[in-house]
Amino acid sequence: AQSVTQLGSHVSVSEGALVLLRCNYSSSVPPYLFWYVQYPNQGLQLLLKYTSAATLVKGINGFEAEFKKSETSFHLTKPSAHMSDAAEYFCAVSDQGFGNEKLTFGTGTRLTIIP
Amino acid sequence: AAGVIQSPRHLIKEKRETATLKCYPIPRHDTVYWYQQGPGQDPQFLISFYEKMQSDKGSIPDRFSAQQFSDYHSELNMSSLELGDSALYFCASSLRGGPQETQYFGPGTRLLVL
Numbered sequence: 001a002q003s004v005t006q007l008g009s010h011v012s013v014s015e016g017a018l019v020l021l022r023c024n025y026s027s028s029v030p031p032y033l034f035w036y037v038q039y040p041n042q043g044l045q046l047l048l049k050y051t052s053a054a055t056l057v058k059g060i061n062g063f064e065a066e067f068k069k070s071e072t073s074f075h076l077t078k079p080s081a082h083m084s085d086a087a088e089y090f091c092a093v094s095d096q097g098f099g100n101e102k103l104t105f106g107t108g109t110r111l112t113i114i115p
Numbered sequence: 116a117a118g119v120i121q122s123p124r125h126l127i128k129e130k131r132e133t134a135t136l137k138c139y140p141i142p143r144h145d146t147v148y149w150y151q152q153g154p155g156q157d158p159q160f161l162i163s164f165y166e167k168m169q170s171d172k173g174s175i176p177d178r179f180s181a182q183q184f185s186d187y188h189s190e191l192n193m194s195s196l197e198l199g200d201s202a203l204y205f206c207a208s209s210l211r212g213g214p215q216e217t218q219y220f221g222p223g224t225r226l227l228v229l
Contacts, residue, residue, distance in 0.1 A: 036220070043205060044158070044220040090157060101209065102148060102171050103218060105157040 002027040002093045004074075006106035014114045019063075019078040021109045023091035026072065033074045034092040034103065035065055044090065050074060061085070086113045117141055119208050119221035127227045128196050136191040136224045140208030146170070147189040148218055149181060150205040158205055164189055165211055196228045 007022040025031055035047040048059025055067045061084075065076045074091060088110050092103040120139040128134050140147050146165045150158040151174075160173035164183035175181075178196075183189045187208075193200060203225050207218035 034217075043222040044207075046217060046219065049217055101146075101211075101218070102160040102163055102173060103150075103158075103207075104160070107157050 002029075002031060002104055004033075004091045004093045004104065004106040006089075006091050006109050008109055009107065010110045010112065012112040012114055013081045015083055016080050019076070019081045019085065019111065021076040021089050021091075021111065023065075023074045023076065023106060024072050025074060025091075025093050027093055032094045032101075033065075033067065034094070035059065035063070035074075035076050036090045036092060036105075038088045038090065038108075040087075047076070047089075081111075081113050083113050083115065086111055119206055119219055121204075121206050121221040121224050123224060124222065125225050125227075127229065129229055130196060130198060132196050132228075134193045134196060134226060136193070136204055136206075136226070138189045138191070138206030138208075138221060140187050140189070140206075141219055144208035144210050144219075145187060146209045146211050147183055147187070148207040148209070149175075149189070149191050150207065150220075152203040152205060152223070153199075154202070156202075161191070193226075198228050201226060201228045 003026045005024045033050040036044040048057045050067045058064045063078045088108050090108050091106040094101045122137045148163040149161040152158040161175040163171045167183045181191045203223045205223045207220045209218045
């Protein structure tokens with residue numbers, strides 16, 4: 001069964017600093033990988049996804065992630081943090097197979113931006 | 116663009132009562148997923164439907180049932196509610212068959228069981 005591990009349940013960065021949120025995956029088949037963001041009291045919004053095309057994936061709000069098979073990682077980065085980036089971030093994985101696309105989420109990383 | 120609609124957005128029930136949550140997928144999406152997110156937890160997959168048939172099942176209690184209707188909307192029925200059922204329930208929809216299927220999530224229904 002596929003799984004993802006998010007390293008660091010809380011991450012704090014200064015406004016304007018680099019954001020790095022870590023995600024490692026485990027999957028017996030080539031995975032689809034996703035990053036979702038959840039603002040307080042809101043639903044999950046898709047930031048970006050990897051589906052076996054380009055290994056560097058660009059998403060919304062200036063975020064990007066790089067798929068590294070050798071490291072089984074899919075870390076999320078943003079060059080310069082903004083106050084509006086404060087939220088909970090979830091890494092998720094699904095199998096590519098037909099009829100088996102349920103998402104398995106990591107435990108989430110709460111990002112705090114320091115003014 | 117149209118998004119996934121969930122209703123109600125908030126629901127308060129007593130223990131042992133029943134609740135029905137509704138989900139209206141994005142137009143033309145044929146697959147619906149239900150997830151449960153407990154306080155401070157990550158979303159957990161409950162069940163999914165494709166073309167009105169159950170396609171996958173996760174950690175859904177036997178007290179819960181769900182279905183997808185001919186117009187593709189879905190309902191999650193919860194009976195004999197317990198305090199532990201208090202959570203945020205998400206519905207997501209996707210269009211099956213494309214090479215890059217993506218689940219789009221609704222805003223969630225926050226259920227509080229007293």
